[in-house]
Amino acid sequence: MLRKVTVWAAALGVLGALAVTPVIAATTHEEPAKVHWSFEGPFGTFDQQQLQRGLKVYREVCSACHSMNLVSFQALGDPGGPFFEAKYKKSSENPYVKAFAKDFQIDDVDTDTGDKIKRPGTPADHFPAPFANEYAAKASNGGAIPPDMSLLAKAREGGPAYIYSIVSAEGYKAPPAGLTLTPGQHYNIYMPGDLSGAWTGDPNKVPIGGVIAMPPPLADNKVTYDDGTKATQDQEAKDVAAFLYWAAEPKQDQRKQIGLAVMIYLLVFTGLLYAVYRKVWKNESH
Amino acid sequence: MSGQSTYEPKSAITRWMDKRLPVSRLVWDSFVDYPTPRNLNYWWTFGGILSLCLGVQIITGIILAMHYQVGPGAFASVEHIMRDVNYGWMIRYIHANGASMFFVAVYVHMLRGLYYGSYKAPREVLWLLGCVIYLLMMATAFMGYVLPWGQMSFWGAKVITNLFGALPLVGKPITIWLWGGYAVDYPTLNRFFSLHYLLPFMIAGVVILHIWALHVAGQNNPTGVEPKSKADTVAFTPYATVKDGFAMSLFLIMFALFVFYLPNALGHADNYTEANPLKTPPHIVPEWYFLPFYAILRAIPDKLTGVLAMFGAIACLFALPWLDTSKVKSMRYRPQAKLYFVIFIVACVVLGFCGAHAPDDQVIPGLSAFQLLDSNINSFVWLSRIAALYYFAYFLVITPLLGLRETPLAVPESIAAPALSHPAE
Amino acid sequence: MAETAADATASTPGQDPNRRDFIYIAAVAAAAGGAAAVAWPFIDQMNPAADTLAAASVEYDLSKVEPGAQVVITWRKQPLFIRNRTAAQIASAVKDDHADMKDPATDASRVKPGHAQWLILLGSCTHLGCVPTEGGGKYGGWLCPCHGSVYDTAGRIRSGPAPKNLELPEYTFLTDTKVKIG
Structure with a gap:
C-alpha cells in the first residue's frame, strides 16, 4: 500500500510542480503587493459591500476610459454579485439592477425611422463603452487603447493584486534621474516592460518597472462611498481590484460551493471503491 | 488472448440477439471474462483513465459547441458560455483542464509502456496505434486551444502554422493553404473548429483498434513474462474493473481540484485578452504538454532543422519497437536500462522547463559563464541542447546498444511465481 | 477460463x-x-441562458398605430401583433361572444379594461406556429397560411385545425399610449 501511495503522491507532486512553475520569470518589475482578499482560499467568497464600493470606483473613475463590454447589468444581481439579494430570483427583476441600468444611455436604433438613438439601459444591456470604437479610444488616449476591463483581473499575471499594485499609492513613482519618458508616459514600478531603451544611466542598473500611458487614476476621496467607508486611495485600489476580479470571474462563489460538494462526494466514493476493491481482491494474490 | 467464448445467453431475448448480432458476447468476452494478468500494478490503470478522459472531452466538447460561435464573435461567445449559459463555466473549465488531464494520463501511460517494454513483440502494432492516437491528440489539443481566440490562441496558431513554412519550395503555399488567407484569421479559425470536432472521433476510432490489438496480444505485465496458465490471470471483471474504477476515482479527485479550485493554473493569462493580430504578447509559450517539443524546436538555430528535429522526436516513438534489441521486456530485470530510463524522464522534464523559459534566460541566475557558439553556456538554450541530445541518444543509441551489451537479471518462470511471493522490486 | x-x-x-x-x-x-x-x-445547459432570459420586456408607443392597422414588433424573438381595432371590428367580436367556439372567451377578456381598441397578441398560430396573415378569413381577423386556421378580430380561433385562441402576452399600460410587454 505504501508503494501505491508514493506513486500517487509522486504523480500529484509532478503535476503540482507544473501548476506552480513560474513560467517565464519576469524579473524586470516589482512583484505585485500581497493583499488579503475575501475571495482567496478554497472557501473565500466575494465581499458584497466591497464589490459595491469597487463598482462605484469603476463607474465614477475607470469607466471614463475603460470599457467593460462583456459584463451585463443583470450580472450585478447574480449570486455573489454586488446587487444580489436572495428575494429577487431573477437578476433582471432586481430593483437595484434596474435602477442602475436605467442611468446609462445605450445606443439603439429607432425601429420606425432607422435613426440612431440613445435609450435608458435595461438589465439585459451590457456596460456601454466610453468610445465608439478602438480608433476613437486610441485617438483620445494618445495612441494607447485603454484595455477592456471585463477580464482584466484574469488577463494579467498576478490578477487583482497586480491591478491593486498598479493603482495604489505605491505604484506610480517619479522616474529616476536618467530615465527619459516621452510626454504621456508615466513610470510605474509594478508595470512589466523593458526600460533599457529609455535609460541613459549605468546599463547594469536599469530601473525596474515600466511605463504606462494611464496617469495615476486614484487619489484620496476620489469617490464618496455610500457605506461610510473612508475613501483612501488604498481602499479605492483594493475595492476596484476586487470588483474587477468579480467582473472577470463572476461565478467564483458557485464554483467553490459546487467544488466542495464534488470533493466530499469524490472522497466518499473513492473510499467506497477502495473497500470494494479490497473485498474483491481479498482472496487473490497480486 | 483468443479462446473459446464462455458467454451463455440467459434469456430468450439475448439468445435471439446472440444469433443475429452478438454484442453482449463481445462485451462479455472483452470486458468481463477477459483474462488479465493478475500482477498488473496501478500504472496499468491509466488505459481506463484515458478512456474516461476521451469520454469527458467529447461530451463536454459537444456541449460547448452548442454555445460557441466561430468568427468575430468567438472570444465573446466563450465568455457567454462562462457567464450566461447554465453551468457553462463548469463545462468549459472541465474541457480546458480536461485537455491537461488527458496529457497527464497519456504521458504516464506511455512511460509505463516504455518502462515495461509493452511495445515489444507481439505488441508493435498496439504501440504504433498508440503513437497515432498521441499524434491525433496533439493536433486536437492544438486546434482546440485556438478556438477561444485569445492572444495565445492566435499567436500559437501563427507560430505553429509557420513551422510548415520551413519546408523548401512548398512551405509558403502550404501555410497560405492552411490559413485560407495571408494570415491567421477567421477562415483559419473556422477550419480549426471543424477539425477539432472531427479529430476526437478519429481518436475514438483508433482507440477501438488499439483495444482490439490489445485483446489480440493480451496485456503486458510488470514481469514482461507472458501468462502461461490460469494461475497467471484473473477475470477482467470484477478484478480489473474495480481496480481501474478506484484509480479513476483518485484521478477524478485531482481533476476536480483543478476544475473547481485552480481552473486557470494550467492556462495562460494572455489568453483572456482577445486576439490582436497587431500585437504579439511578450512571451509565447505553448501549453505545458508541448513544452518539451517546443524546447527541441528552439534548441536548433536553423528553422528547417529545428522543425525536423521536433517531428523526429515523435518519430523516435514510432521506431522504438525496432530500436530496442533487448530480449527482456521489463526493466524490472534490467538495472542499467532502469538508470537510463530515469535520466530520460529527467531529460524530458528539463526540456519542459527549457520550453517555458526564454532561450537566453540564465539557468542559474547571476552566474556568468562563457559564450559557446551563439549563446552563453548558462542559458536555457544550451540546457535544452544537452537534454535534447540525450532524448535522441536514448532512442537511437542507448536503447539499441544496451540490449546487446547488458546482462539482465533472472526473469521469473511465470507471473504467478513471483507474484505469490512478492519479491523485492 | x-x-x-x-x-x-x-x-x-x-x-x-x-x-x-x-x-x-x-x-x-x-x-x-x-x-x-x-x-x-x-x-x-440547454435551457435558456441568463442573457436570453433577461432580454424579456419591450416598451411600445401605441400612438404610432393608425386605427384599423396592425404593427408587428419583435418580442422574445417572436412576432407580436399590435392591432388598433375600429369600433366595427370590436362590435363584430363582441357580437360573437357567445357563438360556438373551440376555445370560448369574451372579447373583454382579450383586452385590458378601458383599452378595448388595443389587441396585443403573439403572432404565432396555436396549431404549429406559423405567422397568421392579417385580415384574412371570413371574420376579418387572421388567416394562417400554413393550414388554414381562421381567427376573428379578437384573435379567437373560429375554424381550422388550431386548438386555441392566439396567445396573449403579459403586458401593462404605462400610459394611455404606451405599453410594456413582458
Missing part, C-alpha cells in the same frame, strides 16, 4: 454477508447518485 464475475462475488465462508453486500450496494448507489448529479448541469 478464469473466474467469472459470479464466482468472485459469491459469498466467502466466515464472512458476514450483510456487510459485504452493504459495501457493494453503497458503491453502486453512490455511483448512480453521482451520475445523476453530473447529468443535471449537462441537461440544464
Whole structure:
C-alpha cells in the first residue's frame, strides 16, 4: 500500500510542480503587493459591500476610459454579485439592477425611422463603452487603447493584486534621474516592460518597472462611498481590484460551493471503491 | 488472448440477439471474462483513465459547441458560455483542464509502456496505434486551444502554422493553404473548429483498434513474462474493473481540484485578452504538454532543422519497437536500462522547463559563464541542447546498444511465481 | 477460463454477508447518485441562458398605430401583433361572444379594461406556429397560411385545425399610449 501511495503522491507532486512553475520569470518589475482578499482560499467568497464600493470606483473613475463590454447589468444581481439579494430570483427583476441600468444611455436604433438613438439601459444591456470604437479610444488616449476591463483581473499575471499594485499609492513613482519618458508616459514600478531603451544611466542598473500611458487614476476621496467607508486611495485600489476580479470571474462563489460538494462526494466514493476493491481482491494474490 | 467464448445467453431475448448480432458476447468476452494478468500494478490503470478522459472531452466538447460561435464573435461567445449559459463555466473549465488531464494520463501511460517494454513483440502494432492516437491528440489539443481566440490562441496558431513554412519550395503555399488567407484569421479559425470536432472521433476510432490489438496480444505485465496458465490471470471483471474504477476515482479527485479550485493554473493569462493580430504578447509559450517539443524546436538555430528535429522526436516513438534489441521486456530485470530510463524522464522534464523559459534566460541566475557558439553556456538554450541530445541518444543509441551489451537479471518462470511471493522490486 | 464475475462475488465462508453486500450496494448507489448529479448541469445547459432570459420586456408607443392597422414588433424573438381595432371590428367580436367556439372567451377578456381598441397578441398560430396573415378569413381577423386556421378580430380561433385562441402576452399600460410587454 505504501508503494501505491508514493506513486500517487509522486504523480500529484509532478503535476503540482507544473501548476506552480513560474513560467517565464519576469524579473524586470516589482512583484505585485500581497493583499488579503475575501475571495482567496478554497472557501473565500466575494465581499458584497466591497464589490459595491469597487463598482462605484469603476463607474465614477475607470469607466471614463475603460470599457467593460462583456459584463451585463443583470450580472450585478447574480449570486455573489454586488446587487444580489436572495428575494429577487431573477437578476433582471432586481430593483437595484434596474435602477442602475436605467442611468446609462445605450445606443439603439429607432425601429420606425432607422435613426440612431440613445435609450435608458435595461438589465439585459451590457456596460456601454466610453468610445465608439478602438480608433476613437486610441485617438483620445494618445495612441494607447485603454484595455477592456471585463477580464482584466484574469488577463494579467498576478490578477487583482497586480491591478491593486498598479493603482495604489505605491505604484506610480517619479522616474529616476536618467530615465527619459516621452510626454504621456508615466513610470510605474509594478508595470512589466523593458526600460533599457529609455535609460541613459549605468546599463547594469536599469530601473525596474515600466511605463504606462494611464496617469495615476486614484487619489484620496476620489469617490464618496455610500457605506461610510473612508475613501483612501488604498481602499479605492483594493475595492476596484476586487470588483474587477468579480467582473472577470463572476461565478467564483458557485464554483467553490459546487467544488466542495464534488470533493466530499469524490472522497466518499473513492473510499467506497477502495473497500470494494479490497473485498474483491481479498482472496487473490497480486 | 483468443479462446473459446464462455458467454451463455440467459434469456430468450439475448439468445435471439446472440444469433443475429452478438454484442453482449463481445462485451462479455472483452470486458468481463477477459483474462488479465493478475500482477498488473496501478500504472496499468491509466488505459481506463484515458478512456474516461476521451469520454469527458467529447461530451463536454459537444456541449460547448452548442454555445460557441466561430468568427468575430468567438472570444465573446466563450465568455457567454462562462457567464450566461447554465453551468457553462463548469463545462468549459472541465474541457480546458480536461485537455491537461488527458496529457497527464497519456504521458504516464506511455512511460509505463516504455518502462515495461509493452511495445515489444507481439505488441508493435498496439504501440504504433498508440503513437497515432498521441499524434491525433496533439493536433486536437492544438486546434482546440485556438478556438477561444485569445492572444495565445492566435499567436500559437501563427507560430505553429509557420513551422510548415520551413519546408523548401512548398512551405509558403502550404501555410497560405492552411490559413485560407495571408494570415491567421477567421477562415483559419473556422477550419480549426471543424477539425477539432472531427479529430476526437478519429481518436475514438483508433482507440477501438488499439483495444482490439490489445485483446489480440493480451496485456503486458510488470514481469514482461507472458501468462502461461490460469494461475497467471484473473477475470477482467470484477478484478480489473474495480481496480481501474478506484484509480479513476483518485484521478477524478485531482481533476476536480483543478476544475473547481485552480481552473486557470494550467492556462495562460494572455489568453483572456482577445486576439490582436497587431500585437504579439511578450512571451509565447505553448501549453505545458508541448513544452518539451517546443524546447527541441528552439534548441536548433536553423528553422528547417529545428522543425525536423521536433517531428523526429515523435518519430523516435514510432521506431522504438525496432530500436530496442533487448530480449527482456521489463526493466524490472534490467538495472542499467532502469538508470537510463530515469535520466530520460529527467531529460524530458528539463526540456519542459527549457520550453517555458526564454532561450537566453540564465539557468542559474547571476552566474556568468562563457559564450559557446551563439549563446552563453548558462542559458536555457544550451540546457535544452544537452537534454535534447540525450532524448535522441536514448532512442537511437542507448536503447539499441544496451540490449546487446547488458546482462539482465533472472526473469521469473511465470507471473504467478513471483507474484505469490512478492519479491523485492 | 478464469473466474467469472459470479464466482468472485459469491459469498466467502466466515464472512458476514450483510456487510459485504452493504459495501457493494453503497458503491453502486453512490455511483448512480453521482451520475445523476453530473447529468443535471449537462441537461440544464440547454435551457435558456441568463442573457436570453433577461432580454424579456419591450416598451411600445401605441400612438404610432393608425386605427384599423396592425404593427408587428419583435418580442422574445417572436412576432407580436399590435392591432388598433375600429369600433366595427370590436362590435363584430363582441357580437360573437357567445357563438360556438373551440376555445370560448369574451372579447373583454382579450383586452385590458378601458383599452378595448388595443389587441396585443403573439403572432404565432396555436396549431404549429406559423405567422397568421392579417385580415384574412371570413371574420376579418387572421388567416394562417400554413393550414388554414381562421381567427376573428379578437384573435379567437373560429375554424381550422388550431386548438386555441392566439396567445396573449403579459403586458401593462404605462400610459394611455404606451405599453410594456413582458
